[in-house]
Amino acid sequence: MNNSIKSSLITPTYNWPEALELLLISLKKQTVFPDEVIIADDGSREETTKLIERFQKDFPVPLIQVRHEDNGNQKPKIMNKAIAKASGDYIIEIDGDIIMHPNFIKDHLKYAEKGLYLFGSRVNIQESILNSIFKNKTTYFHLFSKGIQRRTRTLRIPFFMNNPKIYDKRSSKLRGCNMSFWKEDFIKVNGFNESLVGWGIDDSELIQRLHNIGVKGKRLKNVGIAYHIYHKIQDRSNIEINNRIEKETTENKITFIEKGINQYL
Structure with a gap:
């Protein structure tokens, strides 16, 4: 593993403290820690802030909340704000409904390489066991676990x-x-595209711009294991607008967008 990499783990959240709690518990069980954890809070209620404050008391690394007021789904904006504040050279991104395998951070850092970004898969946690995992604070799963x-x-x-x-x-x-990706590459393409509206496409549109500047992808196979907590399908009413933006990014080889991270640097 490359111990010289300074890393920041960034996760967005919005009014789901039960899922965020399991995420943070799984972070405390990592064999290797990032240098900091930043919660990109898209305007959650006070319950989320109180949860973060409780974990901050004995968290193994700095646990930072970057929050703005609730104004609908503004994930690209809050992620840009959070990554602008990140002190790490390397950004590991997960969703706020992810439970990490104990070697998750270790794996991302081990396989990090200049000129590349990493992407992994996920194991799906089914709706049938949600009450159980939230009640028992379950963060450990295996091949024969029920409900996956x-x-x-x-x-x-x-x-x-x-x-x-x-x-x-x-x-x-x-x-x-x-x-995960290098922060300098993220800044080169101006981060997440805040012209995207509502749910969807923000990650893939960003990655397309990274490809457009010559950054390549490396797939994490049977490492960097993540468990995705079931939730209902989010509002996709703006997906056609976002798909059109992504198509333009691909076809016109766009590398730099107008509304991005440069507003917060």
């Missing part, structure tokens, strides 16, 4: 990373809930 889908992805097999696949083009397997 894509269970072979629970197997951590670093051997598969001896010859990792490098992607010249954005992969359809990309999931923003489990990826």
Whole structure:
């Protein structure tokens, strides 16, 4: 593992403290810690702030809340604000409904490489066990755990990373809930596109711009294991607008967007 990398873990959240609590518990159980954790809070109620304050008392690394007022889904904006404040050279991004395998951070740092970003998959936690995991604060899952889908992805097999696949083009397997990149590359393309409206496309549109400047992808296979907590499908009423923006980014090889992280640097 490259111990010289200074890293920041960034996660967005919005009014789901039960999921955020499990995320933070799984972070405390990491074999390797990031240098800091930043919660990008898209305007949650006081309950979330109180949860973060409780964890800050004995968290192993600085735990920082970056928050703005609730004005609908503004994930690109709050993520830009959080990453602008990040002191790490390397950004590990997960969603606020992710539970991490104990070696999650270790794996992202081990396979980090200049000129590349990393992306991993996820194991799906089904709705049927939500009450149980929230009640019991469950963060450990395995191949035979009840209530999970894509269970072979629970197997951590670093051997598969001896010859990792490098992607010249954005992969359809990309999931923003489990990826990492260099902050300097993120700044080169001006971060997340705040012209995107509501749910969806923000991560893949960002990654497309990284490809447009020559950054390539490396897929994490059976390492960097993440568990995604079930939730209802979010409002996708603006997805056509966002798809059009992403298509323009791809076809016109756009590298730098107007409304991005430069507003907060």
